[in-house]
Amino acid sequence: MYREKVKGVITPLITPMREDESIHEEELRRQIRRQLAGGVQGIFTAGTNGEGYILSEREKERVLEIAIEEAGGKVPVYAGTGCISTADTVRLSKRAQDMGADVLSVITPSFAQASQEELFEHYKAVAAAVKIPVVLYNIPARTGNALSPDTVRRLSGLDNIAGVKDSSGNFDNMLQYIEGTRGKDFAVLSGNDSLILWNLLAGGTGGIAGCANVYPENMKNIYCRFREGNLEDARSCQDRIRSFRNCFRYGNPNTVVKTAVRLLGYEVGKCRKPFDHLPEEGIQAISRVLEENERAGMR
Structure with missing residues (x-):
């Protein structure tokens, strides 16, 4: 059930x-409609690309409310509800569930070092408090x-722990997530856009792709062409984002x-x-890549 949803x-x-x-609520609605027109398989609010780390709880709720309205049940809406404390994460997760989110994405707690057992208990408490799928x-x-892969394996055995998004950038780590949960009703998503096709080939279920904000059709086609068995086109779509991702060296992705x-x-x-600056050379590099990709028909 979860692998089919996530x-x-x-x-x-x-x-x-x-x-x-x-x-900018009107523009948010416009961007959601743009994503739906591009054919993506889901939208995710208050994640890293959504600046969830700097939004207030009320702002997170408002963005989620708008996303649910605009999605209209066409695609699942994921809500980022991870906080530093377990109590706050449970509270925000329950609120997102009550608002109508389809899936919760719960980032690991930050700043203080947590043991694997503490992380296990944190996610266990969140999952027990809600009824909708939770993605680590x-x-x-x-x-x-x-x-750790072992902690993900343990958590995959709990009710409604539906999957994991891995943004470590370490492909072997993602492989171990896949290997450790093989045969279970559990989804592994790539959080690194460059690894989506390789995730699918290894037995994962897709990716949460920041580049889809720029190129929704191209990114969703990595998945669609793979599912159709057209690996050549899937690889082409995967390779096309390289020039844009090379621009990430100029600043915060x-x-x-x-x-x-x-x-x-x-x-x-x-x-x-304070996370709002790119050097002029970075802006110029992005402009050149966008122009090149537009000429190539990339959307």
Whole structure:
């Protein structure tokens, strides 16, 4: 059941903002409609690309409310509900469930070092508090805490722990997640856009792809062409994002993605301060890549 729900290319929506850093709700709706038109298999609010780390709880709720309205049941809506404390994560997760989210994405707690047993108990408590699927979110470079393959294997045995998103960038780690949960009703998603096809080939179920904010059709086609058995086209779609991902060296990937969407002509604004700066050479590099990809028909 979970592998059939937690699959495909899911877009971790950017959160459009006005000059005063308030949420630009009309543009958010526009971006969601753009993603749906592009054919992605899900949308995800308040993730890393959505600047969930800097949104207030009320803002997270409002973005989720809009996403649920705009999605209209066409695709699953994932809600980022991970907080540092277990109590806050449970509270926000229950609120997202009550609002109508389809899936919860729960990032590991951050700042303080957590043992694997503490992480296990944290996720166990969250899963016990809700009835909808919970996807674990491993991104140790940002949180300082990594979910080991053994902990993911243990958690995969709990009711409604539906899957894991791995943003470690370590393909072997993702492989171990897949190997340790093989035969279970459990989904493994790549959080690294460059590894989506390889995740699928290894037995995973897709990816949560920041680049889909820029190129929704191309990103969803990695999954669609793979499912059709057209590996050549799937590989082509996977390879096409290389030039854009090379722009990530100029700054925070969230800022690069949001800048790219802005350069495409959408009023998404900048990332919230202090994470809002890209050097001019980075902006120029992104502009060149966007122009090259537009000539190539990439969307």
